[in-house]
Amino acid sequence: MKNNFQLITLDTEQWEPEQKWLNWRHELGTKLPYQCDLVHAGAPEDFKGMMQTLVNLETREAFTHLQYSGNQLRRTQEHLKDGFRDYLLAFVRHGQGSFQSGGEVHWLKSDTIYLIDTALPFSKDMYGxxxxxxxxxxxxxxxxxxxxxxxxxxxxxxxxxxxxxLLRNYLLMLPQAMYRTAAEATQFLFRSLNELVIACLIDAVSDSSPNPAQFEDNNYNQKLSFMRRNCVNSEFSIAHLAEHFGVSKSTVFNTFQDRGTTFTRELRTLRIQLACNKLGHHRQSLTELAYECGFNGLSQFSRVFKAEMGMSPRQYHRLQFELADERLEPDSE
Known part of the structure; x- marks a missing residue:
């Protein structure tokens, strides 16, 4: 305990293998300041998790460093009755997943920062x-x-x-700094973090003229938008993207390479996002869904989906509805 701060730790290594997930879900449920459902698709004994949380008991600010096997967190309309309305800043240092709210699916990527509004219902899935x-x-x-x-x-x-x-670099160093700081100085670490978050949001909503980097981001986002509209076409290629924007294929290739990704990877991500949305909101066979999302059949769809999401399409559907066998028409994977 640091004066007005409370340190909370959780580690699955203290439990027997078959009890790891059940105990983690129970303990985390009692320690989270908001209500939610936690779901794990894998075997209970395969789950691993370690959490360290530092809470400012006066301001309600909290910092959590979490390492764990993938699972799903759902916050529904019913859960919103708990009155919790604070924001959660999430820096995904490693791993990937998806975020669903209001019928939209967003892909969560490594080395990316997100701001989550807990006053709205959402579902967050992390994999691996x-x-x-x-x-x-x-x-x-x-x-x-x-x-x-x-x-x-x-x-x-x-x-x-x-x-x-600056915020990214601050969050990279924060886990080590937070637990090695004198009690009197800890509150200033929170204060600096909050000021950086506010600066980022003010920068995002500002009406000032964009800098060159923002022009590049707009250009990149335009390409992603065009890909999103055309990803259902299984024949869509980098050549189509280059032709539409009147540039060479090498220019398009470099556009993605400069951001540490590739055309193929982003196209695959867009198709998986579309598939996740359909799996959560539509009744149809997996084969039909595969073709509608731009895949060349069920076999390719199932293989790519499992590689990206860490589970099969049917397992993902079960996580969304827990009634997948009744809602999906029979189909082999």
């Missing part, structure tokens, strides 16, 4: 071995600083330049 830094930010603090901030369940924070770059 994940490492995430969570920071609880009181809602009033952001509203007072940015009254024009629009309500949205998920907001990504650009780390390419400006305050976003």
């Amino acid at each position: 071995n994940c490492q995430i830094v969570f920071v609880r930010i009181p809602r009033q603090r952001l509203q007072l600083s940015i009254p024009e901030l629009k309500s949205t369940a998920l907001r990504s924070v650009s780390c390419a330049s400006g305050p976003g770059m």
